[in-house]
Amino acid sequence: MLFLGTRQMHLVVRPLSTVKTSLFYSTSSHVPARAMVYAQYGKPSEVLRVHKHALPDIKPQDVHIRFLAAPINPADCNQVEGVYPIKPPFNTSLGSDEPVAVGGNEGVAEVIALGDQVKGFNVGDKVVMAQAGRGTWRTHAALPASEVQLLPGFNNQVSLVHAATLTVNPSTAYRMLNDFVELKEGDYVIQNGANSAVGQFVIQIAHAWGLKTINVVRDRPNLDELKEYLTSLGATHILTEEELSKRETRSKLKGWLDGRKLRLALNCVGGKNATELGRYLDHEGKHVTYGAMSKQPMAVPAAPLIFKDVSYHGFWVSRWTDTHSRQEREAMFGDLIDLIKQGKLREPVWEKVSWKLNASEQEIETAFKEAVDKGITGFGKGKQIVFFED
């Protein structure tokens, strides 16, 4: 009955047969949508601006979605600066005078309308973008159904923060633990930058899967506090970079491993510390780089490559997404959502950025740019997450 009601609601804009919509559908072709766009690369707080536009009439293979929440990731800012390998499309499809791109790479949205040829989606479904670079800093989007993807098992046990940030950090941790080395329960993984956003998910997912972690962090004044926090996430052992480079650490690690082989090292730091990680890898061990916080290349010695079959790889979740099927990605989302429901993955530390649907462009831009600056400089109290709110 409700469903029928919504169909009738839309009789005003297009033939009944082509549209299925939800009660939440507060934006139609009459209601303006807004997007945070940029016409050229540059400093995000300088080049970003709000663009107001109408959603088009729905096409047979399209969905209309409204965004619920989207983070401001460091990589999103690099993208606006033009220094990220994924370049978003610049075009006038939103009716702008000059070609623009929409910022943001991840976020969670809700399906509010379906073209009549769309299969596999229902109005009200929570979705994420099928690829990076398609723009998530916006209230609404009209796009082919193939460009969004379901979150299997999503329900109200899963927070919007978790859903909005599922596709980058937890997915990166999941894939790196799953795809490079076949690990059995009780096996060890070593990682540096263990308190990074991905590092924390590595700890939690490894812990949930029965794996053990050796976590390397930089020394700092509040080290004990950090150790306590990482331990509470499930970290097995924690070492500082200084400790890792000491000779006696080798025998300490040997004791921890107790005969098990160390075959996976995860590196987001680079430089000397990344080289150190490699030293601890056993035969056929894999060293996986997903970041370079120190901005230093690492030195790779020849002997472990040749005689121990140690190999060095990189991981980038956007490439993984582009080279794997929707089914594989959905299966991963399903697993992650199960872990979230079981309370095994904490939300990242985050700070709310409110994007009121009825605010003025000026208000939205001001709040957003402040958040972008925090996102770049790390002066915020955690990950900046934009909530699109009535």
Add this chain to the structure above:
Amino acid sequence: MLFLGTRQMHLVVRPLSTVKTSLFYSTSSHVPARAMVYAQYGKPSEVLRVHKHALPDIKPQDVHIRFLAAPINPADCNQVEGVYPIKPPFNTSLGSDEPVAVGGNEGVAEVIALGDQVKGFNVGDKVVMAQAGRGTWRTHAALPASEVQLLPGFNNQVSLVHAATLTVNPSTAYRMLNDFVELKEGDYVIQNGANSAVGQFVIQIAHAWGLKTINVVRDRPNLDELKEYLTSLGATHILTEEELSKRETRSKLKGWLDGRKLRLALNCVGGKNATELGRYLDHEGKHVTYGAMSKQPMAVPAAPLIFKDVSYHGFWVSRWTDTHSRQEREAMFGDLIDLIKQGKLREPVWEKVSWKLNASEQEIETAFKEAVDKGITGFGKGKQIVFFED
């Protein structure tokens, strides 16, 4: 009839039914065999000595072989020095007072007798060792048939030099060109140390397979001569290390590649030059280290690992042999022998070392140690190859 004759010859030593031997069988349990052995690691010319022993009566699953030719490879010398990852077994199985190991890792031998449970071999077959580290600097050996392996297609078109040196250098080149990246005719491979023993086989095998090579060599006074030589082997392009590091080389290479992707780099040098090779790799390119002549580690930047899925590997033919089936190794030998018969693989530059079966221990040791010193220092006129001669 001849065969019957050899059986009768051996009636004196053991029951007819257990032995099949060849006319070449000049050593029985009465005839002394000799091996170049060492009781402790050290400088080869100091620790090596000739050990004289009798071949045992043949066991049901054993073969007796006589060696025809065996090279003195640099790695063999490292092994005697105790600095090579493969440690040979030290034992008294040859009747020595103290435990000794037999030097040498590769060589070609001929089957001279078969235990009665041995299948798949005939007297007269040419064989190589099934694994490294089993000792090839010896006139004869008695060992399980499982420890030797046939050379499919071997005939008198294949020189003893080729056969004696098939398992290390040509096999390394073959595997590196075959196992890491799926290359199609016309695809390019880049390698440094292109004039190394393996490098020359890379050029020749690539050429035979329709692949193109970009070959990096050190600058030297006789560069033109070297270029001419490598070109005669089939090298497509030759660059000095200095040229490789120049900015304009990128556009030169782009012209050569003409739209093809460069996805395989072979490195036996290390250091800065190995890093340079990596810079030229396209997406999903693989960088394979099989040597470290410069003794310098290479710097690996993070961006190509993360964003281009470039990965760094090592290759060691001994490990390949240990982790792959006899069938796969035989198939490779068959392919290499076909190439040799077609005149597509030249013998390495070599110098003969004569090991006369009837010489005195003193004479053998003197000639051998002189060759070992040349093998280590590279002052010889090429690879030192020991011929075991009547």
